[in-house]
Amino acid sequence: MLSLFGRVNYSFNDWLLATFTLRRDGTSRFSPDNRWGLFPSAALGWNIINAPQSTGLSNLKLRVGWGVTGQEAIGDFYAYLPRYQASFENARYQFGNEFVTTLRPNGYDENIKWEETTTVNLALDYGILNNRLNGSLEFYLRDADDLLNFIPVPAGTNLTNFITTNIGDMETRGVELSLNAEAISKPDLKLDVGFNIAYNENEITKLIAAEDPNYPGVLVGGIAGGVGSTIQVHSEGFPAYSFYVLEQVYDNNKIPIEGLYVDRNGDGIVNSEDQYRLEKPSPDVTLGLTSRFQVKDFDISFAGRGYLGNYVYNNVWSDQAFYDRLFNSTLVLSNVNAATTEIDFFTPEFLSDHFVREASFFRMDHITLGYNLADRLIGQHMRLSLTLQNAFVISDYEGLDPEIFSGIDNNIYPRPRTFVFGVGVDF
Numbered sequence: 001m002l003s004l005f006g007r008v009n010y011s012f013n014d015w016l017l018a019t020f021t022l023r024r025d026g027t028s029r030f031s032p033d034n035r036w037g038l039f040p041s042a043a044l045g046w047n048i049i050n051a052p053q054s055t056g057l058s059n060l061k062l063r064v065g066w067g068v069t070g071q072e073a074i075g076d077f078y079a080y081l082p083r084y085q086a087s088f089e090n091a092r093y094q095f096g097n098e099f100v101t102t103l104r105p106n107g108y109d110e111n112i113k114w115e116e117t118t119t120v121n122l123a124l125d126y127g128i129l130n131n132r133l134n135g136s137l138e139f140y141l142r143d144a145d146d147l148l149n150f151i152p153v154p155a156g157t158n159l160t161n162f163i164t165t166n167i168g169d170m171e172t173r174g175v176e177l178s179l180n181a182e183a184i185s186k187p188d189l190k191l192d193v194g195f196n197i198a199y200n201e202n203e204i205t206k207l208i209a210a211e212d213p214n215y216p217g218v219l220v221g222g223i224a225g226g227v228g229s230t231i232q233v234h235s236e237g238f239p240a241y242s243f244y245v246l247e248q249v250y251d252n253n254k255i256p257i258e259g260l261y262v263d264r265n266g267d268g269i270v271n272s273e274d275q276y277r278l279e280k281p282s283p284d285v286t287l288g289l290t291s292r293f294q295v296k297d298f299d300i301s302f303a304g305r306g307y308l309g310n311y312v313y314n315n316v317w318s319d320q321a322f323y324d325r326l327f328n329s330t331l332v333l334s335n336v337n338a339a340t341t342e343i344d345f346f347t348p349e350f351l352s353d354h355f356v357r358e359a360s361f362f363r364m365d366h367i368t369l370g371y372n373l374a375d376r377l378i379g380q381h382m383r384l385s386l387t388l389q390n391a392f393v394i395s396d397y398e399g400l401d402p403e404i405f406s407g408i409d410n411n412i413y414p415r416p417r418t419f420v421f422g423v424g425v426d427f
Contacts, residue, residue: 001025001026001027001072002025002026002027003023003024003025003026004023004024004025005021005022005023006021006022006023007019007020007021007022008020008021014047014050015046015047015050016044016045016046016047017044017045017046017047018042018043018044018045019041019042019043020040020041020042021040021041021042021067022038022039022040022041023038023039023040023069023070024036024037024038024039025037025039025070025072025114027072028077029072029074029077029079029080030072030080030112030113030114031080031110031111031112034080034111034112034113034114037070037072037113037114037116039067039068039069039070039116040067040068041065041066041067041068041069042065042066042067043063043064043065043066043067044063044064044065045061045062045063046061046062046063047059047060047061048060048061048062052130052131053130054130055129055130056128056129057126057127057128058127058128058129058130058131059125059126059127059131059134060124060125060126060127061124061125061126062123062124063121063122063123063124063125063138064120064121064122064123065119065120065121065123066118066119066120066121067118067119068116068117068118068119069116069117069119070114070115070116070117071114071115071116071117071148072114072115072148073148074112074148074150074164075150075164076150076164078108079108079109079112079163079164079165080108080109080110080111080112081108081110082105082106082108082110083105083106083108084103084104084105084106085103085104085105085106086101086102086103087101087102087103087104106160107160107162107163108163109163109164109165109166112148112164112165112166113146113166114146115144115145115146115147115148115166116144116145116146117142117143117144117145118142118143118145119140119141119142119143120140120141120142121138121139121140121141122138122139122140123136123137123138123139124136124137124138132181132182132185133179133180133181133182134179134180134181135177135178135179135180135196136176136177136178137175137176137177138175138176138177139174139175140173140174140175140176141171141172141173142171142172142173143169143170143171143172143205144169144170144171144172145169146166146168146169147166147167147168147169147170148164148165148166148167149164149165149167149218149234150162150163150164151163151164151165151167151218167207167208167218167234168204168205168206168207168208168234168236169204169205169206170202170203170204170205170240171202171203171205172200172201172202172203173200173201173202174198174199174200174201175198175199176196176197176198176199177196177197177198178194178195178196179194179195179196180192180193180194180195181193181194188295188296189294189295189296190292190293190294191291191292191293191294192290192291192292193290193291194288194289194290194291195287195288195289195290196287196288197285197286197287197288198285198286198287199284199285200282200283200284200285200286201239201284202239202240202282203237203238203239204217204234204235204236204237204238204239204240205236205237206236207234207235207236208236216233216235216244216275217233217234217235217236217238217244218233218234218235219232219233219244220232220233220234220241221233221241221243221313221406221407221408222408223313223315223318223319223350223408223410224315224319224410224411225315225318225319225348225350226348226350229350230244231243231244231245231313231315231350231351231408232244232313232407232408233277235277238277238280239280239282240280240282241280241281241282241406241407242277242278242279242280243277243278243279243280243311243313243353243356243407244275244276244277244278245275245276245278245351245352245353245355245356246261246262246270246274246275246276246351246352246353247261247262247264247274247276247353248260248261248262248352248353248354249261249262255342255343255344256343256344256345256349256352256354258344258345258346258347258349259349261274261352262274264276275351278311278353278356279311279356279358280310280311280407281310281311281312281404281405281406281407281408282310283307283308283309283310283360284308284309284310285307285308285309286305286306286307286308287305287306287308288303288304288305288306289302289303289304289305290302290303290304297371297372297373297374298369298370298371299369299370299371299372300367300368300369300370301367301368301370302364302365302366302367302368302391303364303365303366304362304363304364304365305362305363305365306360306361306362306363307359307360307361307402307403308360309358309360310358310359310360310402310407311356311357311358311359311407312356312357312359312397312399312402312404312407312408312409313355313356313357313407313408313409314355314356314357314398314399314409315355315408315409315410316337316399316400316409316410317337317339317343317355317399318348318349318350318352318355319348319350319410320336320337321336321337321338321339321340321343321345322336322340322343322345322346322347322348322349323336323340323345323346324346324347324348325340339398357397357398357399358396358397359395359397359399359402359403359404360395360396360397360402361393361394361395361397361402361403362393362394362395363390363392363393363394363403364390364391364392364393365389365390365391366387366388366389366390366391367387367388367391368385368386368387368388369385369386369387370383370384370385370386371383371384371385380425380426380427381425381426382423382424382425382426383422383423383424383425384421384422384423385420385421385422385423385424386419386420386421386422387418387419387420387421387422388417388418388419388420389417389418389419389420390415390416390417390418391417400412400414401414401415403415
């Protein structure tokens with residue numbers, strides 16, 4: 001990587017503010033023809049009201065910004081180069097008693113280039129009562145072009161089944177509101193509260209060069225169970241990483257009926273053409289809450305956050321909660337998941353939408369108690385603190401943890417609940 005960066009800031013009487021930025025980034029992951037990317041940005045700010053001592057509206061600022069950023073993070077550092085790969089030791093070709101190491105050509109895309117994301121945002125910052133109540137309201141639109149991804153390619157069009165390339169475009173839009181308040185501000189009594197909430201949605205707007213209504217998209221989201229099994233898809237007109245499943249049929253007791261799914265296209269058979277896109281891992285709404293309360297030398301603070309509208313595929317259930325696991329091929333009894341009796345499957349049904357679960361949650365990240373010992377130890381200052389990290393989670397999700405970035409619950413390390421005692425001393 002090699003990056004050049006320049007910025008110009010301009011202020012007119014602290015009333016009109018402007019920022020212009022230009023980046024030029026180069027990376028050896030792309031060919032010399034596509035190695036360099038030019039990424040500009042600009043922002044304007046207008047201080048409509050700036051009266052810090054006002055008891056009414058003390059601050060009002062309008063902001064607008066536009067910018068382009070580049071992304072070159074690909075796992076294949078030589079995606080643009082033609083290469084040969086030697087066969088593994090257990091896959092060599094046999095001539096008589098001799099085993100010969102062979103070479104095969106790998107697929108590549110000599111035209112692979114920077115992924116570019118263009119963002120436009122419009123925001124209003126506000127302050128009331130000498131800024132004791134302040135925050136912002138922001139709208140944004142983000143377009144990602146020439147997305148970099150490792151995708152399957154049709155047979156016969158390349159030298160491999162998968163290739164790293166630029167595949168399409170995605171649009172993300174949202175709005176965010178933040179609010180901070182000094183609810184109480186006295187020498188020995190203070191209370192600060194902060195809250196933010198954001199609504200976001202994303203949609204893949206382009207995936208292939210030509211329109212093809214029969215093209216389901218790029219299958220992604222590998223899961224445990226089977227070989228090469230996936231549970232998600234990138235499709236035009238849908239959110240990224242949408243779950244791609246079959247619609248489960250239930251009995252009168254709301255127990256899923258094994259192997260019975262809705263024939264969604266009405267052709268009389270149930271197959272891959274009946275799979276549909278159901279929800280996505282990313283939340284519709286994110287929120288955060290912080291607070292700090294101080295009484296003389298004692299204080300307590302906390303920070304929490306939540307997701308609303310995020311979904312998780314419970315791969316622990318789909319891969320372990322079925323009766324055939326009880327007595328396996330080695331003639332040894334095995335443990336099964338506790339949900340087995342509720343699901344009532346004898347064999348695994350990985351594509352059932354029964355395993356896509358709503359996973360909204362609120363997590364208290366930390367709660368901290370503190371005590372300040374000021375001027376009591378030979379003129380020094382000491383602070384004692386006790387912090388509880390990952391205090392609790394409120395969620396209806398039945399799995400180990402509802403906060404799973406990929407949306408696939410199968411191999412997550414549990415987040416520990418941690419107690420931290422601290423002593424801070426100024427010498």
